[in-house]
Amino acid sequence: MSARLPVFPLGTVLFPGLVLPLHIFEERYRALVRELVSSPVDGPHEFGVVTLRRGAEAPTPDADDDLPAAPPAPVGADDLYPVGCTAELRQVTELPDGRFDIMTVGRRRFSIRDVSQGDEPYLTADVEWLPDEATDPVAERLAPRALAAFRTYLDLLRPDTEVLDAVPADPTVLSHLIAATAQLTTEERQSLLAAPDTAGRLRAELKLLNREAGLLARVRAVPVPLSDLARPASPN
Template sequence: MGAIIPVFPLGTVLFPGLVLPLHIFEERYRTLVRDLVATTDDEPHEFGVVTLRYGWEVATGEDDTGRTADEAPITPEQLYAVGCTAELRQVTELPDGRFDVVTVGRRRFRVVAIGADTHPYLTAEVEWLPDEESGDPVSALLAPRVLTAFRTYLDLLRPDSEVLDQVPDDPTVLSHLVAATAQLTTEERQELLGAPDTATRLRTELRLLNREAGLLAKVRAVPVPLSDLARPVSPN
């Protein structure tokens, strides 16, 4: 049996090492934050972030049990299979019980099954995806090419961008930064998150960045589907 972890469905894709600030207002996720804060220092103060498939995060109304969309249980088909844990780094409780938290992506996982309904918040059985080796020679060769393509892409997209003021030396860290920063579709980000290794992710990014830069140079536009652009920012 895999590990059982609390899971937070969001409309965004989290990558290891990337910062994710959240405003927590739903009561079930307030409970999640309180439970995590109450754990000992020996336990990881982390929860899983999984991305909701388009359409589910904007569902409204009641289901056939009379529950609202916020109260209705999440089903596996509503979620992408691969997620990333978010480790609590800063927690600020507001006077009305809401929380502002700062988290950092930590480790990737694959959802095996949605957990039994024993908590007010979602839990899932997950299997951890292997840690990626930093010393892979193929990744070391690909990283400079991806960095060059990323610089070209950013110069076309945002000439005043400060994203690469400090360039990570580690190819895996670079691959996650590119995946989180480039204006890609959710499907493409999920493909990158679920890549089996850094070299595969860098190869995919090189292809995507060259495509994006070519289109930007011609039409000054990024080919993101209108459905993705219309997605609301997750307030939680």
């Protein structure tokens, strides 16, 4: 099933169920928020978040700079990764100058078929919805292993973390949490978002987490502080 969807190119990867706060200052995306808020359509008000392959997000205007911001460079399908996730509006705060602070939650994945700049000021895309991920016995078996690897990784990275205070029981939700929380490259996160099923995502995450935990463990295995290694030897 395909649909036409407004899209917001960003330098981040959004996953279903994960929260994404955004500060909206560009006029074209202010218009998008206004349209979504005023839409009479029943159900979730959402737009697509797609990750930029290259280039940069629009610069944040400098409060001390009275010059108008340069027009954004055009973005085409080749500038974007082919799989994105919709962001559902959950909270909208309009600021006195017309900007918005919004809170969104990732909802459903899609693949991009075509991107265009039509009559709307923002980009739109023809998208095909990716199927919902049903939990299968393989994913159920992989989830405890992935969770254990994630705990080991977090203990090495930041022992006081509170990320896993409430562990999701659903393997798909867990796979999305790991993908969004682990310190991975954009390419790796994007690959996890595009994984065809939960089991495949969990398998990939096990390899990535074991790799990262091994690197962190080796760094911690240095016997003395690096600053001590730089000191001149004592003549005694």
